[in-house]
Amino acid sequence: MSKDQSQSSPPPAMDRFAPLSDPRQVAMLALRDLFQVPGLGLFFSMVGFSAIAREAGFGLKEALATSALVWGMPGQVAMASLYLAGASAAVIFMAVALANMRMMLMVVSTVDLIGFRRHGTALIKQIFLMHFLAITTWIQLSVVRGKVADRAMVIYFMAFALPLFVIGMTGTVLGFYLVDIVPPLLLKSIVFTTPLYILMMVAKIRIQLFRYAGVVGGALAPLLYPLIGEWAILTAGIVGGTLVMLPRLNTARQVRRKMHRKKRHNQS
Amino acid sequence: MIDQSLYLWVLILLAFIATDIWRVLGVLLANRITPESLFMKWINAVAYAMVCGVMMLVVVHPAGLVASSSMLARLPAFAVTIGLMLWRGNTLLAVSSGAFTFFCLDYFLAP
Structure with missing residues (x-):
């Protein structure tokens, strides 16, 4: 267990690469990281959701509201498919709550990673910002931990999570119409990249x-x-x-x- | 159809509550747990286990769009991704090759 001991403390700061702390540099890093697999994967996940939602009888407004208010894929999919199946409101509530319960643990982990408590961030601000937390963002924060200075983590979070939210909303809107144009096989393959990507990111966790x-x-x-x-x-x-x-x-x-x-x- | 549309909006509101209640509880909990404690580590470990569980369910028992694909396309795609990741350690290469494998197999296996 000696190996574990060293891993329990924060990752050692690399001598040659001091953690980034300049707000602009941190924000640029977040945007650069975003506009790769994470952003693309989330965009098409939302396209995929929109396709299911439309099939279930949602209008564009309803699909968009679900994406914006729930902002958690498994819960969104559970809601749309149960609505299509004609499940009762109580069943839908329970299913969404169960599917998105991991949010609580991810939020605890993220609050710790960003260090809201150390920086004395107001609770209401923490709650507001955590609404924008998605699996993709959480994994990304674990990956950049150590590369970004502790007090700049919140900047990284905002520069990553908020544009990701915009990408998600765009995906939901476009998805409503894209399903008619993009062959389902291609769409399916792109949607399938998200689980592969997230699993590989966990495999890379230090x-x-x-x-x-x-x-x-x-x-x-x-x-x-x-x-x-x-x-x-x-x-x-x-x-x-x-x-x-x-x-x-x-x-x-x-x-x-x-x-x-x-x-x-x-x-x- | 006004009733039906109103009902859907109520459901959306319920889904919002069902999700954000966990987020709020998470924030409240996080502000009470000692950061470097074993309990915090346990919560993190459970979070990683749950997220991997959710993602493996998409691979093995998918819902939504991916549901219409064959297990014979999904499992080899997953194996290719893991294999390349272990061999080369390049995430982009591993994930895109996995997705490409899925695309090809699903294309040929489609009825």
Whole structure:
């Protein structure tokens, strides 16, 4: 576990590349990162959503409102497809809540990554900004952690997440009409890049513990899905996250016991 | 059809609440957890496990547009992506090759 120890602390600052802190440079970096796979992937995910929404009987206004207000793909897809299936409002509410529950954990992680608490950001501002959090943004923040100075992380977040939101809205509007022009096979392939991309980003995360958690969660969810449906995500997450933490908890307990013994030894 | 359209707007509002309630809870929770604590690490680990779970569901049990594709297109595409990632470590190459594999297989497997 000695390897883990070094990974638990913030990534070592690279000597040759000091973390960026100039607001303009940070914003430019965020935009450069955005207009690659992340932006393109999200754009077409929203195009894909718009296609389903239209099929389900949504108008353009309704599709756009769903994208803007929910801003979380699994929940959006669950809502549109359940509406098409004629599910009750209660069922739709539960399904969306379940599909987007991971938001809570992603928000906790992001608030920590950006350091809102260290910088004393007002709660209401934190809540407002977190509405714009998407999986893509969260993964991106984990990737740039260490490359961008701690106090500039919020600038990176805003320069990445807000334009991404605009890209998403554009994708929703265009998607409403694009489905008539773009062959479904091509659209499907582009939509399929998002899960591949996100999974590869997790594979690249520097913290080994989180990579392992991803592997366990990723393996469990498809196995559990036929048995427990949407609950598979929550279960796979808790089981995966807890499983990789077990060695850690054990180490912590041993350290505590050792310290306790030392204290007693000193007292006597 | 006014009722139907009003009902849809109520559903959109419900979906908004069902999602942002988690975001608000997340902010409130984050401001109470000690940053470098084991609990914070656990939350992060669960978040990574859940996100990978969501993404693997798209590969194995997809909903939406991808649902109309064959598992015989999705799994090899995923394998190509992982393989290239391990071999070359280039995300762009791995993901685009995976998507291309999906495109070709789905094209040939389509009824």
